[in-house]
Amino acid sequence: MPATVYYVISDTEITDKTATNVKEAALSDTGFISASFITVSCQNIDSTNIVTIEGLPEETELFTYLVAESYATDTVLQNEVTAFQFKTKKRLDIETYQSPMKARAVLYVRYVPDEVGFIHPEKKLLPLIIFLGGNGEVAPPGEIKLIQNGSIPKYLNDGHDIPFIVIAPEHTEEEWDVDFIHEVVEYSLETYAVDPNRIIITGMSGGGIGTLSYAMAYPEIPAAIVPISGEGETEQACKLTDLAVWAFHNQEDPKVPSAGSVEMINAIKACDPGPLKEVNLTIFLDEGHNCWIRVYNPDSNMWELDPSVEPVNIYDWMLGQSK
Known part of the structure; x- marks a missing residue:
């Protein structure tokens, strides 16, 4: 069963972080450090999907938001948004x-x-x-x-x-x-x-x-x-x-x-x-x-x-x- 994971990375906190807003932001890809989506297979729940994002600003506190959408029968967008913060470091x-x-x-x-x-x-x-x-x-x-x-x-x-x-x-x-x-x-x-x-x-x-x-x-x-x-x-x-x-x-x-x-x-x-x-x-x-x-x-x-x-x-x- 395929699914889509939408993600947004921002240098400021998104206050109105509903699932719909995160999806729309990922599709528009405007005004954010990075915003996009990946399609994954849900056949194996233990599988790991890695997304590498280049060009992030160094030594910066960033906010990340993710929301998944499945296609098991009907298209279903999950209700809750996964959100976390991380700080990038200077590479070289x-x-x-x-x-x-x-x-x-x-x-x-x-x-x-x-x-x-x-x-x-x-x-x-x-x-x-x-x-x-x-x-x-x-x-x-x-x-x-x-x-x-x-x-x-x-x-x-x-x-x-x-x-x-x-x-x-x-x-x-x-x-x-x-x-x-x-x-x-x-x-x-x-x-x-x-x-x-x-x-x-x-x-x-x-x-x-x-x-x-x-x-x-x-x-x-x-x-x-x-x-x-x-x-x-x-x-x-x-x-x-x-x-x-x-x-x-x-x-x-x-x-x-x-x-x-x-x-x-x-x-x-x-x-x-x-x-x-x-x-x-x-x-x-x-x-x-x-x-x-x-x-x-x-x-x-x-x-x-x-x-x-x-x-x-x-x-x-x-x-x-x-x-």
């Missing part, structure tokens, strides 16, 4: 630190979960993700272009939470400087409640290349790396045998051939002695350069592009890695 911050390498203030995107903050004795340590943007995220000094294009900052900004501190440094030139990445890692360790044994480096495209380059230059730092659509110097692959690796690539990648990931993973596995941690490679059979949207968003419908690959939650995998 753009911060700066004074970089000795750059001799200037450097921008970075910061995400800190609610349960942890700056270093403090009673705060527990959380794992750290350093995210490196690709060439599409290059911007002049003083600008951030990282909250886009399926990046981790974009995933977080869309309303998702992960149990990591995330630092995404500004990307001002196509080739990542490994010493600059290391400076960002050290700054993060000094400034935030980071577990030094649970540092993850990941990036997409040029950031995937930067991820491999950094891990080869500083193999003692990461617990794991996730290079996406990247490549690296295979003759240095045996420097990576002490950390967990999961590489992703599209088979028909017109910008960075998938051989870059395949050859790197094969080179790590061929080391003597072999890798001490988990080493994975996922090749998607579809075309195009961008395979990272689905990797960084476990619920993305892009997983459907290659049904032969089971969707994975890369954050669960990252969470299980430690030095």
Whole structure:
């Protein structure tokens, strides 16, 4: 039996919140933060329906109203309106630190979960993700272009939470400087409640290349790396045998051939002695350069592009890695 759920989200309380008014407001979609409806199936009363609403104002108290209408026999609009309040939080911050390498203030995107903050004795340590943007995220000094294009900052900004501190440094030139990445890692360790044994480096495209380059230059730092659509110097692959690796690539990648990931993973596995941690490679059979949207968003419908690959939650995998 199908039903329709009408909902309205407002930054002010609706005083005359009758079922009819809520339905009309949802259908008109005027004058509210968000107003719409979804059709659901009532065949299974235990099923859960999730509606994701993007673009809500940050740090704002919002009022939500819902009313259902069923079609069992006649159309019946429920009498009572479900109402609740919630406060949105700020998803990401753009911060700066004074970089000795750059001799200037450097921008970075910061995400800190609610349960942890700056270093403090009673705060527990959380794992750290350093995210490196690709060439599409290059911007002049003083600008951030990282909250886009399926990046981790974009995933977080869309309303998702992960149990990591995330630092995404500004990307001002196509080739990542490994010493600059290391400076960002050290700054993060000094400034935030980071577990030094649970540092993850990941990036997409040029950031995937930067991820491999950094891990080869500083193999003692990461617990794991996730290079996406990247490549690296295979003759240095045996420097990576002490950390967990999961590489992703599209088979028909017109910008960075998938051989870059395949050859790197094969080179790590061929080391003597072999890798001490988990080493994975996922090749998607579809075309195009961008395979990272689905990797960084476990619920993305892009997983459907290659049904032969089971969707994975890369954050669960990252969470299980430690030095």
